[in-house]
Amino acid sequence: MTSRKRYSSSIDVARLAGVSQSAVSRTYREGASVSEETRRKVLEAATALDYRPSMIPRIMLTHRSYLVAVVVGGLYNPFYANVLEIFSARLQEAGYQVLLMYTDSGHTLDGIIPRLSSYRVDAIVSALAVMSGAAAQDLARLKIPVVLFNAALANNWVSSVSSDNVGASRAMAAHLIERGATRFGFIAGPANSSASKDRFAGFRDRLAENGVQPLAFAEADYRYEGGRAAALALFTDARPPDALFCANDLMAMGAMDALRTDLGLRVPEDVLVAGFDDIPAAAWPSYGLTTVIQDASRMVDKAIELLRAKMAHHDGPGGIRTIVPATLVARASTAR
Amino acid sequence: MTSRKRYSSSIDVARLAGVSQSAVSRTYREGASVSEETRRKVLEAATALDYRPSMIPRIMLTHRSYLVAVVVGGLYNPFYANVLEIFSARLQEAGYQVLLMYTDSGHTLDGIIPRLSSYRVDAIVSALAVMSGAAAQDLARLKIPVVLFNAALANNWVSSVSSDNVGASRAMAAHLIERGATRFGFIAGPANSSASKDRFAGFRDRLAENGVQPLAFAEADYRYEGGRAAALALFTDARPPDALFCANDLMAMGAMDALRTDLGLRVPEDVLVAGFDDIPAAAWPSYGLTTVIQDASRMVDKAIELLRAKMAHHDGPGGIRTIVPATLVARASTAR
DNA sequence: TTGTATGCGTTATCAA
DNA sequence: TTGATAACGCATACAA
Numbered sequence: 001m002t003s004r005k006r007y008s009s010s011i012d013v014a015r016l017a018g019v020s021q022s023a024v025s026r027t028y029r030e031g032a033s034v035s036e037e038t039r040r041k042v043l044e045a046a047t048a049l050d051y052r053p054s055m056i057p058r059i060m061l062t063h064r065s066y067l068v069a070v071v072v073g074g075l076y077n078p079f080y081a082n083v084l085e086i087f088s089a090r091l092q093e094a095g096y097q098v099l100l101m102y103t104d105s106g107h108t109l110d111g112i113i114p115r116l117s118s119y120r121v122d123a124i125v126s127a128l129a130v131m132s133g134a135a136a137q138d139l140a141r142l143k144i145p146v147v148l149f150n151a152a153l154a155n156n157w158v159s160s161v162s163s164d165n166v167g168a169s170r171a172m173a174a175h176l177i178e179r180g181a182t183r184f185g186f187i188a189g190p191a192n193s194s195a196s197k198d199r200f201a202g203f204r205d206r207l208a209e210n211g212v213q214p215l216a217f218a219e220a221d222y223r224y225e226g227g228r229a230a231a232l233a234l235f236t237d238a239r240p241p242d243a244l245f246c247a248n249d250l251m252a253m254g255a256m257d258a259l260r261t262d263l264g265l266r267v268p269e270d271v272l273v274a275g276f277d278d279i280p281a282a283a284w285p286s287y288g289l290t291t292v293i294q295d296a297s298r299m300v301d302k303a304i305e306l307l308r309a310k311m312a313h314h315d316g317p318g319g320i321r322t323i324v325p326a327t328l329v330a331r332a333s334t335a336r
Numbered sequence: 337m338t339s340r341k342r343y344s345s346s347i348d349v350a351r352l353a354g355v356s357q358s359a360v361s362r363t364y365r366e367g368a369s370v371s372e373e374t375r376r377k378v379l380e381a382a383t384a385l386d387y388r389p390s391m392i393p394r395i396m397l398t399h400r401s402y403l404v405a406v407v408v409g410g411l412y413n414p415f416y417a418n419v420l421e422i423f424s425a426r427l428q429e430a431g432y433q434v435l436l437m438y439t440d441s442g443h444t445l446d447g448i449i450p451r452l453s454s455y456r457v458d459a460i461v462s463a464l465a466v467m468s469g470a471a472a473q474d475l476a477r478l479k480i481p482v483v484l485f486n487a488a489l490a491n492n493w494v495s496s497v498s499s500d501n502v503g504a505s506r507a508m509a510a511h512l513i514e515r516g517a518t519r520f521g522f523i524a525g526p527a528n529s530s531a532s533k534d535r536f537a538g539f540r541d542r543l544a545e546n547g548v549q550p551l552a553f554a555e556a557d558y559r560y561e562g563g564r565a566a567a568l569a570l571f572t573d574a575r576p577p578d579a580l581f582c583a584n585d586l587m588a589m590g591a592m593d594a595l596r597t598d599l600g601l602r603v604p605e606d607v608l609v610a611g612f613d614d615i616p617a618a619a620w621p622s623y624g625l626t627t628v629i630q631d632a633s634r635m636v637d638k639a640i641e642l643l644r645a646k647m648a649h650h651d652g653p654g655g656i657r658t659i660v661p662a663t664l665v666a667r668a669s670t671a672r
Numbered sequence: 673t674t675g676t677a678t679g680c681g682t683t684a685t686c687a688a
Numbered sequence: 689t690t691g692a693t694a695a696c697g698c699a700t701a702c703a704a
Contacts, residue, residue: 009681020691052453057682059392060696081417088438098436102424117388261621285597286622345697356675393698396680
């Protein structure tokens with residue numbers, strides 16, 4: 001016996017106010033012509049009936065839902081939790097609502113895509129740390145504006161916003177060299193994270209420019225535990241690294257704890273450690289982690305800018321790749 | 337020149353497939369009667385046209401949107417980020433979509449409520465750490481099923497799911513007493529956080545049962561920095577606490593850092609410290625924080641259960657208050 | 673099993 | 689300024 005309560009409609013309000021349904025509609029439309037008298041009667045009736053105009057029929061008529069799908073995965077990473085917060089706040093300010101799509105496997109978005117399209121979202125944001133090229137293609141096929149956050153670019157419908165992963169990682173290499181390191185290690189994120197790839201590339205290339213060739217490499221999953229295990233693996237060697245750069249802060253903190261707690265090494269005396277993101281915990285005294293500040297606020301603003309432009313003109317430029325500067329912040333973990 | 341691309345409709349598909357529009361509709365409806373032949377023609381045409389059935393008209397007809405609004409605030413707290421992830425995953429599994437509503441001031445939900453109702457959400461989850469009674473009333477007025485997460489109960493439309501905040505805090509008091517503490521401090525969350533109130537009440541009452549009367553009290557904002565500052569304030573006293581219980585882990589970790597880094601005290605030798613939530617960082621060796629495990633997974637399941645029941649029968653029981661057991665986990669921060 | 677017709681709650685167009 | 693009226697894209701009762 002599912003007794004369904006109905007929201008009251010503009011017709012109900014019109015009846016009670018003694019005006020036409022169109023009058024009610026106009027009362028809620030910006031800059032429509034309604035007399036003060038009519039507006040008053042309508043609002044009064046609306047209050048009495050608890051009336052709220054519905055977006056649903058409007059979506060049918062205007063073909064705009066003001067819904068933006070935000071696809072997320074790794075909220076365990078405070079950086080992404082923060083990014084989601086900022087996205088939500090900014091999109092709401094701009095008059096959009098966020099349809100949150102959670103997925104733990106960025107590889108295939110198969111389950112996600114039908115949902116997205118059935119709600120007729122106006123645009124899609126992917127704030128996924130890892131996403132396969134195939135998944136990006138699937139999104140592109142919807143012919144809806146898509147922005148990828150810290151991920152590689154696919155095509156005309158898909159733009160992307162990234163930190164300057166390459167540049168910041170080059171700077172990190174220089175920083176560690178300058179601090180006297182000679183044997184370098186890198187802990188990467190998952191293989192299909194383009195951010196991780198870029199961070200590795202920048203780091204490796206800058207080292208190579210200084211004649212540093214071999215470089216200890218391990219791959220993990222962007223999580224604390226993964227970084228900790230990877231560090232243990234890297235430091236079994238007879239001549240382990242004296243500087244360790246990790247593709248994100250969480251792994252760097254795991255690595256620091258592996259070095260200090262599990263291996264009895266000192267940071268920075270025995271090993272320099274650095275991360276990427278600048279999550280709040282990186283600045284806590286227990287870690288004092290040297291890292292790269294990603295300007296989440298600016299990245300989000302850029303992303304929304306791209307979306308809005310493309311939503312306004314579907315034939316406008318697409319496939320734009322925006323790179324936002326990132327800043328190295330040196331802390332105790334790489335102090336001499 | 338906003339050239340709007342339109343999704344193709346069931347009518348387009350019907351035309352191409354040479355069948356009626358209802359045939360298309362039936363092809364996508366469970367257990368409708370369509371011949372294999374028709375279904376094949378429809379699906380073929382649908383693929384050609386990239387057709388995806390729209391939820392929007394269906395919402396109008398059925399008065400169900402399969403949209404659940406999730407109101408969040410403090411995603412900086414990993415516990416809540418995790419809760420949001422679990423909610424999203426579970427709701428999606430159950431066939432619902434999440435409309436994410438962000439607010440940084442749980443006090444008034446004024447901006448949120450019109451949006452919620454204009455999208456005709458079927459239910460609302462508030463995963464806000466702090467929310468005023470007035471805000472809860474506002475939600476109740478919508479006559480939609482509402483579940484409050486770790487917050488106080490309002491009325492017939494509003495149910496709540498909480499950890500056993502009182503019980504776990506009593507246990508924490510007992511634990512600290514047993515560890516030999518004699519002077520106790522408490523760092524609370526914001527005044528209108530009912531979880532914080534309950535945690536304080538349980539702690540204070542259990543101490544009182546042991547004859548402990550005065551108790552150093554400070555209020556902060558649930559954040560790391562707030563906890564750190566509050567701890568500094570509490571420890572200016574000539575006879576400062578030798579045990580400190582904080583209303584959440586983030587503040588406890590801030591407090592630990594204040595004690596160790598700013599004041600040169602040792603944890604646990606000089607001061608025992610405990611928190612609440614069991615966020616991942618609490619288990620990291622740098623903190624080893626004694627805390628209370630909130631069973632987020634079970635809490636979310638309970639919440640969804642309540643929502644679904646109320647969505648199915650709007651005249652069913654409402655205003656249900658569910659308490660989920662919470663477990664104390666002792667770590668180094670309160671070891672003798 | 674299939675097609676026709678109707679309605680859901682708005683916005684937009686047009687005439688009054 | 690106001691009120692009829694026609695869409696929008698789907699689900700459903702009904703007739704065939």
